[in-house]
Amino acid sequence: METTSRVREILSWYPSDNPGTLANLYRLLMHGRLAGTGKLVILPVDQGFEHGPARSFAPNPPGYDPDYHIQLAIDSGCNAYAAPLGFIEAVAGKHAGQIPLILKLNNSDTLSKGHSAESAVTGSVKDAVRLGCVAIGYTIYPGSAARNHQYENLRALAEEAKAHGLAVVTWSYPRGEGITDKKGETAVDVAGYAAQIACQLGSHVVKVKPPADFIYQPEAQKVFEKYNIPWKTLADRARHVVQSCFNGKRIVIFSGGEAKSSEEILTEVRGLRDGGAFGSIMGRNAFQRPREEAIQLLRQVGEGAWVASDGLRLLLAGPMAAREWMRQTLDRGRAAYLAGRILRLEALTRPTLENAVQMLRDRGVVVGAKLQLTPEWASRDKLAALADEADLFLR
Amino acid sequence: METTSRVREILSWYPSDNPGTLANLYRLLMHGRLAGTGKLVILPVDQGFEHGPARSFAPNPPGYDPDYHIQLAIDSGCNAYAAPLGFIEAVAGKHAGQIPLILKLNNSDTLSKGHSAESAVTGSVKDAVRLGCVAIGYTIYPGSAARNHQYENLRALAEEAKAHGLAVVTWSYPRGEGITDKKGETAVDVAGYAAQIACQLGSHVVKVKPPADFIYQPEAQKVFEKYNIPWKTLADRARHVVQSCFNGKRIVIFSGGEAKSSEEILTEVRGLRDGGAFGSIMGRNAFQRPREEAIQLLRQVGEGAWVASDGLRLLLAGPMAAREWMRQTLDRGRAAYLAGRILRLEALTRPTLENAVQMLRDRGVVVGAKLQLTPEWASRDKLAALADEADLFLR
Amino acid sequence: METTSRVREILSWYPSDNPGTLANLYRLLMHGRLAGTGKLVILPVDQGFEHGPARSFAPNPPGYDPDYHIQLAIDSGCNAYAAPLGFIEAVAGKHAGQIPLILKLNNSDTLSKGHSAESAVTGSVKDAVRLGCVAIGYTIYPGSAARNHQYENLRALAEEAKAHGLAVVTWSYPRGEGITDKKGETAVDVAGYAAQIACQLGSHVVKVKPPADFIYQPEAQKVFEKYNIPWKTLADRARHVVQSCFNGKRIVIFSGGEAKSSEEILTEVRGLRDGGAFGSIMGRNAFQRPREEAIQLLRQVGEGAWVASDGLRLLLAGPMAAREWMRQTLDRGRAAYLAGRILRLEALTRPTLENAVQMLRDRGVVVGAKLQLTPEWASRDKLAALADEADLFLR
Amino acid sequence: METTSRVREILSWYPSDNPGTLANLYRLLMHGRLAGTGKLVILPVDQGFEHGPARSFAPNPPGYDPDYHIQLAIDSGCNAYAAPLGFIEAVAGKHAGQIPLILKLNNSDTLSKGHSAESAVTGSVKDAVRLGCVAIGYTIYPGSAARNHQYENLRALAEEAKAHGLAVVTWSYPRGEGITDKKGETAVDVAGYAAQIACQLGSHVVKVKPPADFIYQPEAQKVFEKYNIPWKTLADRARHVVQSCFNGKRIVIFSGGEAKSSEEILTEVRGLRDGGAFGSIMGRNAFQRPREEAIQLLRQVGEGAWVASDGLRLLLAGPMAAREWMRQTLDRGRAAYLAGRILRLEALTRPTLENAVQMLRDRGVVVGAKLQLTPEWASRDKLAALADEADLFLR
Amino acid sequence: METTSRVREILSWYPSDNPGTLANLYRLLMHGRLAGTGKLVILPVDQGFEHGPARSFAPNPPGYDPDYHIQLAIDSGCNAYAAPLGFIEAVAGKHAGQIPLILKLNNSDTLSKGHSAESAVTGSVKDAVRLGCVAIGYTIYPGSAARNHQYENLRALAEEAKAHGLAVVTWSYPRGEGITDKKGETAVDVAGYAAQIACQLGSHVVKVKPPADFIYQPEAQKVFEKYNIPWKTLADRARHVVQSCFNGKRIVIFSGGEAKSSEEILTEVRGLRDGGAFGSIMGRNAFQRPREEAIQLLRQVGEGAWVASDGLRLLLAGPMAAREWMRQTLDRGRAAYLAGRILRLEALTRPTLENAVQMLRDRGVVVGAKLQLTPEWASRDKLAALADEADLFLR
Structure with a gap:
């Protein structure tokens, strides 16, 4: 497929990266059904680590099998497949080259509780290189008391990744001591702030949750009102997040979050689309459905x-x-x-x-x-x- | 432009630095409208990280875009542009060489609260080298319970920076457990002390906030009175800070702080000037104005x-x-x-x-x-x- | 494009490589007009270094420009573009990801004569990584008194390349003190031997010259006769070389050598095809023609x-x-x-x-x-x- | 001074370099009287090492003093000053930042004779970094039996330099066993070939001698005739060399060689100019003249x-x-x-x-x-x- | 003793060195009877290695004892004592701090002959640091076929020494294949050239032999005549060598060479003095005399x-x-x-x-x-x- 002017435009926003990283961003943008459009759908499967296998895979038991997910990502035309070390190692050699891979370098489990939100580093840049990945993935929890440690980890990993020609995808999920009201975790002001932080840390792609109809920080509330920043529709809120990502000059995609009906998903996706989102990460909503339904869902949205x-x-x-x-x-x-x-x-x-x-x-x-x-x-x-x-x- | 005797004098205060660092200080002092005068205006844009994007950029929405700021710094004749990794990476390759760059190596966000004031390290000296920066920037919080950790980080980064021919710019902002009265953060005695600490840590350039008409430490109060140190006018207080920076033999510049009217800014700048300040860092007061107004403001002061x-x-x-x-x-x-x-x-x-x-x-x-x-x-x-x-x- | 069973088969011959290297072999095999067929056409442009610019580019002057060659490789649907450091650096950032790149790590010039055939190492694996290449290329001269040094260099570079997920493409050109008759350099027994050496050194892809109707080693002559190894047609000879490459389980491609008429090229290509060759490297025969003619030539063969x-x-x-x-x-x-x-x-x-x-x-x-x-x-x-x-x- | 479109164009030819290297190329192109024109005059003073002090400096004794040369380069508006470690160390701290510096990393003396042409490595990339240089310089002798060793040294130094954000300037002087006729050292075909080699080795700037009215290689002779490459005027020959430097997409400058009259120099410079040269390196012809005469000579040409x-x-x-x-x-x-x-x-x-x-x-x-x-x-x-x-x- | 303006002037010639190296140069210049004068007498004792113990020490048997030499250097008011690792280790702990020490890092013995002139590296910069030395010493043989290897060794050692705050003293003794006439080794043109090379290699102090009334290189002969460079008296010749050392901006001292009568020494010293020499290294002429005579000789000259x-x-x-x-x-x-x-x-x-x-x-x-x-x-x-x-x- 020929390079599109949209992809050329997107790559032009990363003028300080080496050709290796640019080539991997290119691969990410030029693979799958959305190749060349500048849009992305990434299938991430880290829920086995994050929520345990039964909660994650029992709704659709083939999902216990690591081969299931990468094949789903390939068949439904996703741009990339993202997972922790174990799942990637289980498939990378067998499906080498068939779809861009993102190695999630840190993961959090829910067996231990009561500490600051903090993921363990479970993979390395060298792992990503030997496994043929195009990018590393890393999760930060802005708002956590342990956030600085996370930012510093990401900084070091991103520096190493860029030197090896990899791209950096950051999951930015506000959480922790600094956010005393659970609703604050998806508040539109917090979402924009969390996205900005991920961009400032040097990420190429940022993933956040769809922002909710709520403003958490009093200072932000004043600003939204004073400058009439619209935030009542999902499109408005997505627009604020995209703007917060260097005025749209960083790729920002939204996760699906809790499992929902197809109709709810499509409504949500439309709102994000209208706000200028670059695409979606759909984990549970994709792989917890029967395979064919999942594939169809991913296709319909774009068509x-x-x-x-x-x-x-x-x-x-x-x-x-x-x-x-x-x-x-x-x-x-x-x-x-x-x-x-x-x-x-x-x-x-x-x-x-x-x-x-x-x-x-x-x-x-x-x-x-x-x-x-x-x-x-x-x-x-x-x-x-x-x-x-x-x-x-x-x- | 020919080297001025003032710049030669300033460089003579750094006799232990290698020629690489001196050359980068030279570039800092010889760029922009103030080239050669020994004065500096630096445009720092880290507020997206520090206060969130809406609070920072909504007043002047083009500021969401990283290209806006570096172009503003170039067009208004600033000596340098300072920002975190993300903002610098977004522009360094495109504007390479057009203005001296300072990579802010640590940054603090305001989503998490209630801990010791402490910034995360978000960039490296290697980043500064590959991005063509003339200096690293680092923020310390004298007064914080975590200050020693910050001083030690700065020490290590400064050592590495100097070996690579970079200069070191330190933001010294008193804050934290040691300063129980908010007014103490800008007290004149505290400002002078914080500036001295930054100098003693080996900084080439120190940035502090304009000192307020207040003395925080009882011991300092006695000394100011006993030796009749004047501190009632802003000029007096600035003079004390400049003197505290190795009797004026370290470059000290003042930040603008909260957004103000142009008139307030100019009044403040005059006071600082009379006290011997080397210049200003103007973040919000510059980029939160419409572009033309910002450029004009920066120009008027010097003319x-x-x-x-x-x-x-x-x-x-x-x-x-x-x-x-x-x-x-x-x-x-x-x-x-x-x-x-x-x-x-x-x-x-x-x-x-x-x-x-x-x-x-x-x-x-x-x-x-x-x-x-x-x-x-x-x-x-x-x-x-x-x-x-x-x-x-x-x- | 979906993975073909032929590509799956080819990848199965490299069971000891890490997924990174397999992914890059995959990219090589799945790009261009021959994507998925298991066949390859690679455009190598190292003649500027090897024979000098005038001899290389004067026949088609746009070839002086590094942008010309990569665009030719893209437009004519080649699988990859191979060149020395200078030519790759001149285009990698601009065309990042658009075609698989092979960095030729050693090169020989013809200004100095009378020594053992030996190429200089002119690039590194780190260069290949930062430039986003899928493979390194390296030339050995079996028969040269300096061959062991070359084999050892290749070994070290290949080890490093594989650890970084890159593939290894070896140019194996018999030459030097051990081959006293010029005709021996392309003799069928020597070609098979040289190809075997390259495979034994751990190459993923081997490039040799089309073998000529001549047997150089007396011992080999006896064996060819005793076991009735056919070698009179180019197809027979190509078959011997393919067999010598681990019974066809290493990718072997043939170079075009001296500039020829289109008709001669196609005849040669047919003979190689019949012998089971995986494809061609066409340097001078492609880029020394006017661009449209070169593109057409490359297309016709496959159609x-x-x-x-x-x-x-x-x-x-x-x-x-x-x-x-x-x-x-x-x-x-x-x-x-x-x-x-x-x-x-x-x-x-x-x-x-x-x-x-x-x-x-x-x-x-x-x-x-x-x-x-x-x-x-x-x-x-x-x-x-x-x-x-x-x-x-x-x- | 504002960036010119010519400088922007030149920088666009180096799409694979990091912003640090681009910034230093920018500094080289934006300094001195030719700032922004895309033209360069560099003053190199390595003759003390190469020919001995008396032969180099006796014609104009102030030249024994290292301060003389850098001041001459500054006063006459050169883009840069290039010298071996000793001369650079003698001035870098004193004139830090006043003119871009190029540290010549290898040098050859003429006290020892009868060996392969080969320079000693006399400086390091770390030296260049601590001394605040914008580039390293390195001399290769294509044609020498020791050329491969030189190419490999340059490769390693260039890789390290680029990682540190420095540019690479290569002196390419054909010489040695491969060139049996002294006239071959400046033959137009050899000059073009030597320039091409330097470019392929990843140099940003190449320096060659003005090509003479002579073709050395018989194979090249045939090509020049068959394709009617003009080479009778200096402009024609310069044009061939420029074309050989990636069709003019690498900066190529010409040295002045033997000391000559001002008139001869200007005639030579005009010829090179007409051929598209980017500028000159003028060593002996500048610093062996009385200071004022040298400055005037350098000025007149541009005006x-x-x-x-x-x-x-x-x-x-x-x-x-x-x-x-x-x-x-x-x-x-x-x-x-x-x-x-x-x-x-x-x-x-x-x-x-x-x-x-x-x-x-x-x-x-x-x-x-x-x-x-x-x-x-x-x-x-x-x-x-x-x-x-x-x-x-x-x- | 107060710093003299002469020492200040000398240190100003080394603007690129770190304060550690400057402090060690200062110690060298401010010790002994010549402290503060800018003149130096260094006592080197490497003849045991270079010529064997009997030839070296039999004339004055106490010289077999390492304590003898350092005590002689202290008592006679030398600026420094230089020796190979063994002699320095034998005394450094005992006389720590009493006199500046120079560790000679390479030495040549005369048991093996018939090879290119080349010294073995017999000590390290780390040795020099742990032994409290102010400088390293290194011998190069310009004219030797092995000279490049020596220059490259010196380059690496000097870089390491400077990073550790040591000074670099280079013995530059022309010798070897390039100098076919023994008289050439001390020819005035060769001496000047050898001194220049040592300076260009980044030495702080250079030591050469007193130049003889002879010109070796035909090209130099022409230059000496054309520009009327005087060279008939020892003062003239010394002046040429001093000028060749960056116009006198590098410290150059002369060795005594063959053992001579006191009268001959003083005559020689006067000639060197008139030519602007910074001092002497007196090995055999000092320590092969009875102790008191040696001390007296060293004293008289200065008084x-x-x-x-x-x-x-x-x-x-x-x-x-x-x-x-x-x-x-x-x-x-x-x-x-x-x-x-x-x-x-x-x-x-x-x-x-x-x-x-x-x-x-x-x-x-x-x-x-x-x-x-x-x-x-x-x-x-x-x-x-x-x-x-x-x-x-x-x-």
Whole structure:
């Protein structure tokens, strides 16, 4: 596949990295169904360590098997598979090269309690190198009394990883003594702050939880009010987090968190998409479902966006009533479905397209009661580029 | 630009450093609008880490973007730009060489509370070397129960930095268990003490907060009284801090602290200037303003001082009434303004010049009711040198 | 693209390598137009160092520019681009990830003469890691008085490379004091021997020159005769070399050597293909042609093989006269040409297909005067797999 | 001084270097009278080691003193000063930061004879770091029997230098057993080859001797003839060398060699300029002259080019007879002379301008019997950029 | 004793050294009878290794004992004592701190012959540190086929020594394949070249043999003639060598070589003195004499010069006939002798004083038939400084 201009743009945000790290970021961005779009879906499976095997794998017993997860990640077109040392070692030699791997270098178990939130370092950069990984993963707990120790560990590991041409993916999960109200852990201000910290620590990719409709810090509350920072919709909150990641110049993806229904997931994903998220990490919500359902879920999300992007070409001939545009776009989408270009009928729903129209308005691509391309976008080339780079997954 | 005698003098205070470190101090002193004057304005942007992104950047949203800050530092003629690893990595490769960079090696976040004040080490000397920085930055909290750990970290990092030809810039912020009254954190005696500690730890440049009209330690109180150390004006207090920095033989600069109005900033800067400060670090007060306003603010301060220095030549012909000197000097200043030599009309105000006359008296350049050059200064060459090296910014 | 069974088979020959090295072999085998076929075309450009710039690049002056070569390798669908440090550094950061890179760690120039054949080490494994390469390349001169030094260098570098997850590609060129007759340098026995040495030194990929119709060692002459080892056709000789590479269980590719006409190249490539070669390294023959001609040449070779493989499906319905099969296969090929599946009419020639039929007989896929699938191959799935993995390029 | 687009372009050719190395290349390109033009004049003083003190310094005895040379380099506006360890240590602490320094890491003396040409390593990368240098320098002798040892030394030193953020400057001087005819040492084919080798070894800047009107290698002779590579004028030969340096994407500068008259030097410099050289290294020809003469020589060369570039603005109003353009341009030049913008009347000569017109034609800036700007160049901005970046020195 | 301005001046020539090295240079310059004068006498005893014990010590058998030499050096007021590891270890603990020690790190024996001149490394920088030495010593043989190896060894040892705050003393003795005529080893041009090489290698102190009335290199011969470099007297030749040592900005001392009569030594020393030498190394000529004679010899040389300097004060009152001045000066000298200020009557001879007068004329201190101070020198302070820093030993 040819390099897209979106991927070139993303790589340009990392001007201080060596070509080795850039090549691994490239591999991450150019693999799977979202290759080239600048969007990412990563399948992380660290719950066996974090929550114990029964809680993690009993809902879908094949998940006890390490081969299950990497194959799921490959078959559903994820960009990468992330796991602790044991799971990676169990599959890396057998599936070498088939999907970018991220070695999670620290992990926390829930057998011991009552201490500061702190993960153990369970893998090394050398492990990541010998296992052929493209990146290391590391979890920090901003708010924990042990946070400085975590930041310093990450600093040292990131320095070593970059020297070895690896990328750095940081899970930033606020938690611990500094956050006295459980709701604060997902508060929008805290989420943005935690994301900023991960970026400042030199991460290439940051993963946070979807921010909730809550502001935790009184000082932040004042600022949000004084400067009218919107935060009531998930899209607004995601936008704040993306902005907090160097104005969108660091890749930020959102985790799925608690297991949910497919419908809830898709709603959440749409909100994140509208806020400019680069993609998702879906652990439990993917691998705790039966395999086929999981694959389908991961696919559907992206396909809807592609259909909408594709429909923009209809407007090159001139303005068109929104209803008419939707009708024709759905027709094109169905044709694409028949041609195998898209695989899920769920991608062809009116709400999805309405969502998309709103997004296209927000980006200044279309205007008017009748849909009309803005002059800036009214060229076949611009639209082709948009479609090529269409955010197949989340936008 | 040719090396000035002031810069030569400053470098002479560091006779034990290797040429690599001296060359980097030189670069710091010879860059930007204040190049050669011995004065410094450094733009530090670590607030995203220290206070969170919304509180830091919402007042001027372009500041979410790492490219914004380095460009602001370049365009406003700062001597250097200082930031944590993430912000530096995001720009170093793209702007390589365009402005001296300082990598802040430790940073503190405010998500976790209730512990000893202690920053995490978030970057390394190797990072500073590969990123082309001229110096490392490090924050210590004298007064914290964890201070010794911080001093020891700084010692090790400074040793490594100096071996690699880098300079060491220390932020010295009294804080923690040892200072039971919040007002003590900026007390003049504490500020001088904290500055001394930073110098004794081998720093080349020390940054402290402007000292407040308060003495915290009873023992210090007695000494200030017994020896009549003046401390009622900001100039007096700044003078005490400068003296505490090896009698002015270490570069000491003052931070701006809380966001203020431009007028408040300029008043503060004047006080510091009169006390002999080498310059300022202006974080929030610069980047939280709209860009053009920030650039103008940074410019105005220096221009006023240049006008006053330039006016000294009028006295070569003989004594002159102060009022007449001021009139003519303002005329010359206006001409310089029209010629584009200075850019801010604000630099041409009577209070600024009165301030300057007082300073010139203090330095023994002029005497008398009628202004008159002292014999030592009554030569075209001496004045030219003074003007060349005019403390464009703060004195 | 999905992993093919051929690539899985090839990787199975390297059971002692760590997943990092396997992943990089995978990347090498899964990139470009031959991705998944187990065949390789690598574009090496070290001639500027080896023969000087004028002799190398004057025939096609854009080749003076390092960007030209990597773009040629990308556009023509090569599996990898190999070059010395200077050429790789000039492009790695800009084209990071776009094509697998091989850093040639030693190089020889022709300005100094009259010594043992010996290349200088001009790059390191650390260079290869920081530049994001998938493999190191190294040249040995079996026959040189300095060979042991070279073998020992390679050993050390290969050990380090494998620990860092890189693959090892060895150029094995007999030369030097031990080979007193110039013809001996390409003699078939010597070529097989040199290839064996490279494999025994732990190389993953070996590159040799096409073996000539000559036996150099008297002892080898006796053995070839006693055991009736065929060596009169290029295919026979290539087969001997492939067999010498661990019975085909190491990847062996052949260089193109002196610049030739396109026709000569294709004839040579066909002979090598028939002998089981895994592919080619084409330096001068590619980059000394005008760019479009070079791209076309690289494409044509592979397309012919694909057409033949595709035609096999015709036999699923039952036996078919060879002539009829050829007619229908050419028709399918033309359709594929019109559909843009293949780009060169040259791929659709009778000699190519006759060649292919012979190959299919050799492999036991077809038998009989009328062409007939053997029972082992008479299934849609087997043929699909064969076609998928069709040796698009050389077989 | 603001970064010029030419410097940005040059830095873009080094996409694999870390920001530290880029910053030091930037410092090299942005210092001195040629700052920002992409041209370089470096003053190297290693002759005391290479030829002995009397032969080197007796013609101008102040040259025995290490302070003399660095001051000459500073005063004449060179981009950098290069010398062995002793001379650098004698001045680095005293002149820290005042001019970019290049530590020559190997040197050869002429007291011992009859061996392979080989320099001793006389300094280290650590020395370069502690002395505040921007680059290391290293000499290779392609053609020497000991060349491989030299290449390998350079490789190791360059790797270490790059890791420390230094640039690498290579002196490439063909010499030794492989070049049996003394004339071969400066033959144009050999010069191009030696430059290519230095580039392939990962050098950022290459220094060669001006190539002579001679081809040494018979194989090269055939290629030059077959492809009509012009080599009869110095400009032609310089062009071949520049092309051999990655098509001009590596900085290549020429040494002055034997001491000559000022007139001879300027003629030589003009030839090199026309061939696209990036600048000169002038050792003996600079420091063996009386100081003032040396400074003037270095200045004059650049000023002539600036005058010509400046005159282009006259053509914005429309075509102009060449003679008239020259008259007006000379007038402007004289005004610039009076204004102190240029310092040497010699820069204002007709031959210089005629030279320049030819160059402007070659670059496609002007066409026609009457001078006329091509459409591409007919804008104030383009001309301003050209003038800003005017190749003040050599083009 | 107070630091003299001469020592301050000398230390200023080493601006790139760390304070540790400067402190050791200071110790070297401020110890013994010549303390503060900038002159040095070092007693080296490496002849036991170099020529065998009988040849070295039989003439004065107490010399077999290592305690003898260091005590001799202390008692005769030498600045330092230099020897190989064994001799230093035998005394360092016992005489710790009593005299600066120089550990000679390499030594050559004469039992093995017929190889390139090359010394063995017989001590380490760590040895020098643990033994409390102020400097390392190292011998190079410019002209030897093995010279590069020696230069590279010295480079590495010097780097380590400087990092440990030691000074570097280099014995530079031309010898070997490159110097086919034995007379070339002490030729004036070769001596100057060898001294220059030692300086360029980063030595703080260089030791060479007194240069002989001979020019070895034809190229040098031409230069000496063309530029009228005088070389007929020992003073002329010494002056050339001093100039070759960075124009006198590196300390250069001369060895005594073959054993001679006291008279010959003093004549030689006077010649060297007039040429600006910094002092002597006297091995055999000192320790092969009976102890008292050796001490006396070392003392006498310096005392004569002090007497002359002291006599200058007589001229403050006005001009004085030379004869009268000599009379009074001798009187003062005798008084000083009686007072114990000087110890040798030999210092009070007319030839010594005549010599001194000539020197004072040369330096522009006195003029006229009647001796008269030049205006520049006619102050008590200037003369006091001159006397203080009087070159007690050699000038």
